[in-house]
Amino acid sequence: MYFRQIEDPYLAQYAYLIGCQRTGEAIVIDPERDVDRYRELARAAGLTLTAAAETHIHADFLSGCRELAERHGLRIFLSDEGGEEWRYRWPDSAGYDVQLLRDGDTFLVGMIEIRAIHTPGHTPEHLSYLVTDTGGGAEEPIGLASGDFVFVGDLGRPDLLESAAGEEGAMRPAAQKLYQSVQEFAGFPDFLQVWPGHGAGSACGKALGAVPVSTVGYELRHNSSIAAAREGRQFFVSSILQGQPEPPLYFARMKTENREGPALLEALPRPRRTTPEKISELSALSAAVVVDTRENRNEFMSGHFPGSIYAPLNSSFATVTGSLLDPSSPLILIIDEDKLDDAVRVLVRIGLDLVEGYATPSALETWLKESGAASIPTLQFPEALELSNGPDWMILDVRGISEYQDGHIEGAFNIAHTRLKARLGEIKRQKKLIVHCLSGARAAVASSFLAREGFDVRYVDDNIGRLKGQLRKTELTAG
Secondary structure: OEEEEEEEOOOOEEEEEEEEOOOOEEEEEOOEOOOHHHHHHHHHOOOEEEEEEOOOOOOOOOEOHHHHHHHHOOEEEEEOOOOOOOOOOHHHOOOOOEEEEOOOOEEEEOOEEEEEEEOOOOOOOOEEEEEEEHHHOOOOOOEEEEEOOEEOOEEOOOOHHHHOOOOOOOHHHHHHHHHHHHHHHOOOOOOOEEEEOEOOOOOOOOOOOOOOOEEHHHHHHHOHHHHHHOOOHHHHHHHHHOOOOOOOOOHHHHHHHHHHOOOOOOOOOOOEEOOHHHHHHHHHHHOOEEEEOOOOHHHHHHOEOOOOEEOOOOOOHHHHHHHHOOOOOOEEEEOOHHHHHHHHHHHHHOOOOOEEEEEOHHHHHHHHHHOOOEOOOEEOHHHHHHHHOOOOEEEEEOOOHHHHHHOEOOOOEEOOHHHHHHHHHHOOOOOEEEEEOOOOHHHHHHHHHHHHOOOOEEEEOOOHHHHOOOOEOOOOOOO
């Protein structure tokens, strides 16, 4: 048996390539939309990718299963659990080779047996997959591809159908189903490996570990969310729902597109190299948005192309671009050429396909010295607090709601930076904004977006820890 975990560090996502070395057949579980890399990895291992499977309808990236079915003729395995509302729609047309699975169904990839286990809670239709190497003589499974059910150190959040997809009243019943799934998980053998769908940095749970794999026995002993289940159903439901961060705004779109069928990609976008001098032309013609990926936020604040969105190419890139940009908007990147492929791949994984051009940071810096660059004034907390006493100012705290509740500047208004686009109408346009977060990273993103939207912004590049003892705790309902 061949096994490889394939990590996407930008989305903290894991896909799994599993193959039978006797027959040369392989399956990929939970592929992202840029599927060429899975086929290349299989080929390099002497395998042919013949099938793909999905644990559930994803909220944080676009699935590659439809792409693999349409472009490459793979057989696709999907859940038939969870009811009509969240049933996959895209296999209904075009004659795809799709097998819908229910709890206990099995199928073979070569001599690898894969058994579907219905593990609802994160989503109603969620499946996990038990993998047994029958070709190697095994009679018991080696591992569980647990998707967004069990992570290392955490469980998949059960609130997304309500908090992201708007299905009112869904989160408590989902948490109760998750509780029952945990009881079944506890019955698996301790030696069984756990292959999660995400690692640290994903918004699909509260406290995911950075260790890539685990075992059932280890999680039963050390997973704090599973420990909460031992305190009873009511305690577990309250515990698992408490403190969940606001989901990024694009999650609702991902859920719908993955259910209906992601648009077919064929090939990755090939943005043309351009110059800052030509960006104005392109922006005027196509309403393109400039996405500045430079790492140093102070450089951005000091000078950037007017109307740019600041989105450094790091683990927050998908969250920021997905939450603040529209799929219909053409994009122009400020980026080094050696990072361009990574950025394009992350963008298409969240359905931002219109990547039309790019300019390098060095070209931008030359242009900034000669042209009318935009800038955003930068403050530290002492200056910000002094200014905020005036009637014309508003402090905007762009941390998550649980952080805000734990301690905030008196009078500050809270909107998580990933929800700004949906809540712009709550911000008073006649006010000058003082924008802060914990350390300045999220506030930099938010400041760029608000400035593009026409607000008069001051950016706080400072750590809120300086205000220890001056912050006010409160209890609010997340907006």
